[in-house]
Amino acid sequence: xxxxxxxxxxxxGVTQGTRTTGGRVSFRAWVTVAVAFVGMAFGQTAIxxxxxxxxxxxxxxxxxxxxxxxxMALSVGAFVLLFSTPLVGRLIDRxxxxxxxxxxxxxFGLSLCVMYFFxxxxxxxxxxxxxxxxxxxxxxxxxxxxxxxxWFIKCRGLVIGVASAGVAAxxxxxxxxxxxxxxxxxxxVAYLGLGxxxxxxxxxxxxxxxRNEPGDVGxxxxxxxxxxxxxxxPAFSVSxxxxxxxxxxxxxxxxxxxxxxxxxxVQIHFxxxxxxxGISAGxxxxxxxxxxxxxxxxxxxxxxxxxxxxxxxxxxxxxxMLPLASLMLVSSGVGPxxxxxxxxxxxxxxxxxxxxxxxxTSRYFGLKSMGELYGYIFGAFMAxxxxxxxxYGLVQARTGSYDSILIASTVMxxxxxxxxxxxxxxxxxxSVQT
Numbered sequence: 001x002x003x004x005x006x007x008x009x010x011x012x013g014v015t016q017g018t019r020t021t022g023g024r025v026s027f028r029a030w031v032t033v034a035v036a037f038v039g040m041a042f043g044q045t046a047i048x049x050x051x052x053x054x055x056x057x058x059x060x061x062x063x064x065x066x067x068x069x070x071x072m073a074l075s076v077g078a079f080v081l082l083f084s085t086p087l088v089g090r091l092i093d094r095x096x097x098x099x100x101x102x103x104x105x106x107x108f109g110l111s112l113c114v115m116y117f118f119x120x121x122x123x124x125x126x127x128x129x130x131x132x133x134x135x136x137x138x139x140x141x142x143x144x145x146x147x148x149x150x151w152f153i154k155c156r157g158l159v160i161g162v163a164s165a166g167v168a169a170x171x172x173x174x175x176x177x178x179x180x181x182x183x184x185x186x187x188x189v190a191y192l193g194l195g196x197x198x199x200x201x202x203x204x205x206x207x208x209x210x211r212n213e214p215g216d217v218g219x220x221x222x223x224x225x226x227x228x229x230x231x232x233x234p235a236f237s238v239s240x241x242x243x244x245x246x247x248x249x250x251x252x253x254x255x256x257x258x259x260x261x262x263x264x265x266v267q268i269h270f271x272x273x274x275x276x277x278g279i280s281a282g283x284x285x286x287x288x289x290x291x292x293x294x295x296x297x298x299x300x301x302x303x304x305x306x307x308x309x310x311x312x313x314x315x316x317x318x319x320x321m322l323p324l325a326s327l328m329l330v331s332s333g334v335g336p337x338x339x340x341x342x343x344x345x346x347x348x349x350x351x352x353x354x355x356x357x358x359x360x361t362s363r364y365f366g367l368k369s370m371g372e373l374y375g376y377i378f379g380a381f382m383a384x385x386x387x388x389x390x391x392y393g394l395v396q397a398r399t400g401s402y403d404s405i406l407i408a409s410t411v412m413x414x415x416x417x418x419x420x421x422x423x424x425x426x427x428x429x430x431s432v433q434t
Contacts, residue, residue, distance in 0.1 A: 042202025161304020295347020
């Protein structure tokens, strides 16, 4: 049964007969959450983008590139996703997640393996990240959040948070593997190892166990009865044309861009920021990896749980107030100790970001065009991710410090919190409005 037919069947209340009631979370639904966790762990963000730091020194030694030139590959990849994600999202809406995700994940793994044969110029290196960005677009959050939104009406925040924690787990695994292979062999073998990790460990699990809709295995979404889907009440959903005329859509675009620009700008430059404040390189790295990673995992799961219990924009506003407060604390010049809570609070903000964008998109616009609409919002997020680190670097190079750009990040996070406070009520699930 096609995705379109299945969604229509659920809306029309004909998902009766042998299907489960949707009143409890089935084992198959939890399998879907676990598979999404694995998929995000072996996805584009964790495997290709968050491991680039491991390759900076060996690439620089072999080709004479500085770290800024190598890091520019992240901006190139993010810029590609700005345009490719909406197109892939639209394709997902039309033909289903599996038909788009599986070729993308397989091609992504192969493109990493091809890096073994790379021996070209810096332009060629950027071209490889263009390839990785285009081929691996669907091997990212857009696919898995779309699937989880179809499987869960209730507890959607929790399951998105749990699955998104896979990105942090994947980063830990892939960074450790890449560093080990670089140390024992070289950077080419490390890229080959990452590609094989995707093809041998991640791809088979996703291919065997991921299903587009609960109807594909004779079940209903968890929470279907409470949402009125069995009684024939149409599910709330809007088309792309309708969404583009809704102010809330442009509010989410604004939140995505400003949030990622400010948070990721600090994230990428956090270690040199600590070192500029007199903290040793070893301690700076330990603080960055330890506290920020811990905050990220806590932020992903905690905000997801709270989204299901309280009105999500208010939860998001509190989540982004934490890094905002830490920025203000650091800017006040109270001392190096302020960077410790800053790392943890920024981790919470970074963890909340993925929950916010996917959850809000599904709740405000429904599933009809969710893939494409989330693609636009995620594209704005990637635009901020590309611009933030570059602007931080330029400002530091011109002024010799991060002071002015930290103030600018503070202002952006204030605006993000204000916009979150003005977001309207959801229309699909009244039980999460309080």
